[in-house]
Amino acid sequence: MAKRTEKRKYHGAPTALVIGGGIAGMQASLDIADKGFRVILVESEPTIGGHMAQLDKTFPTLDCSSCILTPKMVEVGNHPNIELLTYSEVIDIQEKAGGFRTTIRKKPRYIDVKKCNACNLCAEACVQRERIPNEFDMGIGKRSAAYIPFPQAVPQKYVIDPNHCLMLTRGKCGKEPKCQKACGANAIDFTQQEETITVRVGAIVVATGYDQFDSELKPEFGYGRYENVLSGIEFERLCSASGPTQGKIQINGKEPKRVVFVQCVGSRDKTVGNEYCSRVCCMYTAKQAHLVRERIPDAKITVCYMDIRAFGKGYEEFYERVQRENIHFRRGNPSEIYERGLSLVVRGEDTLLGEPYEEEADLVVLATGLVPRKGAGNIGKLLGLSQTPDGFFQEARTEETIATSRAGIFLAGCCQGPKDIPDTVAQASGAASLACVQLAKGRS
């Protein structure tokens, strides 16, 4: 069957392309769209929201992350000037007379989005139900092959996972696919094909974000070997009321009483090739330590660190507060973590006391750093962007973090380097400013 291709032209309002639908891409899109320009927002996942949607609370005010994020997601989804292309990726970009001709591939959802009313019956009927690790919950929870990434997803549309759906992998699912039978809206369509959309845009905002550092690259910490050694985002899901444990901090149904946090995992560490600081881990660890104290008041909590980098507004004050909550900050990162009986043992040198320590733990949380998103290199090649030695996209100059070496292409958020939410939002608005300068030029 021939793939559907479509060429779109927008008459009147100039258009910007935003690549990435995390908080950076969302903020940039909203600012551009609010000024009356058109935006095409391309997101590779089936929903916008990015990593921020996975977080439980935000530092230092302890605002619930999804409570402040989801209204913004809805605003993006409803904005008359934003065309949302989720589950899509940019596959080609050509520079054309003061703008770019971009080609976007829209992956098939196998769900007719016009009909789907997000009733969840397909997910309940799916034979793969509760069998596929749920990426949104970092694999801690399970999902069906027909699923919605999380309840507040935008768009509110299900998607069928082509790697796990039996119909799509084997061409057969029992006598007939149960999801299709269950769907009252008749929205399931296994004949859907990939679509290609070509569109001309006047400016591009790159907001491809970050990935969490892979903790298995630090084998001495036993991540992947011990089930009670978790990464930063895994712990966020464990804390989240909408997460797989409904916010109960439990490992195999047991509440940990001794919790150790290890900072700078994959950051400031030449042995894994990441010399840079990831800028957020000190503070998210302080927040997570606070959440443990709040939910397990009698827990023994230790944070192992090199330097505490509480540099943002209200951060030092928050760090102070957490220290007063009987959380022990120990200077000196562990050298190894191993199992002794039923406990983990965290071993290191306390550089303030000048002596080695061994600390028993029921749960170890690794403050995993931020690395450039997988696939960012490909986008970089398409756009002709170079990378700094840390692998993040290269900005025009040190103090100009938004512009790139290419006119009309701008950076927003963690694709340029690790940063926390307010710094990301500020930079995203900045990218919108420069993109609109470009679009306004084209208009006059």
Place this chain on the structure above:
Amino acid sequence: MKIGVYICHCGINIADHVDVEAVRCFAENHPHVAIARDYTYLCSDPGQDLIINDIEKYQLNRIVVAACSPTMHEGTFRKTISKPGLNPYFLEIANIREQCSWVHADRARATEKAKDLVLSAIAKAVLLEPLEETEVPVTQSSLVIGGGIAGLQSALDIADSGFKAFLVEKDPSIGGHMAQLNKTYPNMEIVDDLIVQKMRRAEENPNIELLTYAEIVAVDGFVGNFSVTVRKKPRYVDPSKCTNCGECEEICPIRVPNEFNMGLDHRPAIYLPFSQAIPSSYVIDPNTCQYLAKGECGRCIEACPSAAIDFTQEEEERTVEVGSIVVATGFEPFDAGLKPEFGYSRYERVITGLELERLLSPLGPTGGNFPTHWGEPESIVFIQCVGSRDKTVGNEYCSRVCCMYTAKQAGLLKERFPRARITVCYIDIRAFGKGYEEFYEKVQKAGVIYRKGIPSEIYKRGEKLIVKAEDSLLGEVYEEEADLVVLATGLIPSREADKVRDLFKLNRSPDHFFMEAHPKLRPLDTAIEGVYLSGTCQGPKDITDTVTHAHGTASRATIPLFKGKVMIEPITASIDAEICSGCGLCEGVCEYQALKKDDYRGHMTVNAALCKGCGACHSVCPVKAITVKQFKPKQVIVQVEMMA
């Protein structure tokens, strides 16, 4: 009355904890309810279509949606019901998610509570009145307060977007603190090249009007329509005639400490703020000029070959009309004198970071060299966190730049004096920006010694300074002899910020910097619509983060300008002129300056564009002359009664 009631399952979010079918049946039996339905996701397109079709089919005239918080979807459903022609304010939301299903575990009791919430919403829906948004045109220009790098960058972006920007700077030249710096970290670029280029671009941009040596004295109006009065101080030199020949400077008999060089040298009363100042013109300091003080002297008038000096100049006031305002009042360095234990101002060779910048600058008072009588230093000590992370001086916050500027300065001095012992005393090294950790590594490798622990005091022994401290890694007390001590002074809000705060009634966070509208998602906005924050006035940041912030602020500030209009929400206070006695109590509690007395008629009036409908005025009004639309006493009381 024909009310449609819609109960959302929100997937399982509501349906798992509330029996939505029971709530639906309950609502259906209400005499005013024409139709009641439940649906998995009302906010989805099919959900909204359901409401639209019902409005047409059943001629519904009020809608109740029982779902999530109105902050999520009130806007969505207002749009939905206005499609078939219903007034968008004929909508009442019953929050049965955040205020019910999410917080209650007992399904039966949660269901009862959801019924009460729906009943109360129905009761209010009966009393809803139609309201209309009003549209106000926008003046398509912007005002930027502060001509440092933040203000410059915001003004440049606004101007490049095609709008007029007025840039107001209190000093005689734009450039701010950045113009005083020597090199940037981590790339060691010459700061002058960067800042002067931006200053020139601002000067040459036809959309930017520079108002230097000026300050804001009054502000009136609201988003889209501000009217700002700017007072321009007299320079007593005509910039259009001044050629910067410097004749006046030579002849002036006065010498006072030069602010730009941190008082390290002196300047006359007639002076050029710094060599690349913009506007490129001399200015006369009214506080020290003898002619202005006593009418004596006037030698500069004779010396000036281009007759640029004009002592008859007077203060000028002008009013500019703008649609949005960017506040970029910046910072000033912490006064190191407040930490007497470090001996600043007692010992010549205890200096601040900014003073060292001037000493290192080739354009500085010493041409980039240390004073000759200092000789070649054998030992230099840097002390971090002076005035930061320090509750004893009331500054608990981190100043975000000192770790890195110290690393830069220590690196530069190590290059210049390779044999000198250079020590940095620190608490934590905060090298968090792009390339910063790498730079910190490089400086350590160059031989700069980092010692954890801030000194407790500095005193003199013979010719040498003695820095006394505890090395918290070694766990021992040490004394270090030093020929020079550099204090990494932190950042505090500019004094100018006080005036701006009073004029705009801006909020401050506990660290005294201006408070943004939301610490996570609205770091550039303020509580006042149309007023935005740029750069260090919101909190310390380095040049890179400031420039980024400033670009972002420009985006926020140009949104109303691009739109060309602002919509005024109709849920505002309104005053019953018959009852109001004009006592003015409400004016005192209004955070938004929305209330003013009409002196002629003797009662208060509400500026709907400024009013946020918070209701504070209503609660203080002794005669209850003020009500908030959609929250009138009868509308609220009926809701309360239904919950009882």
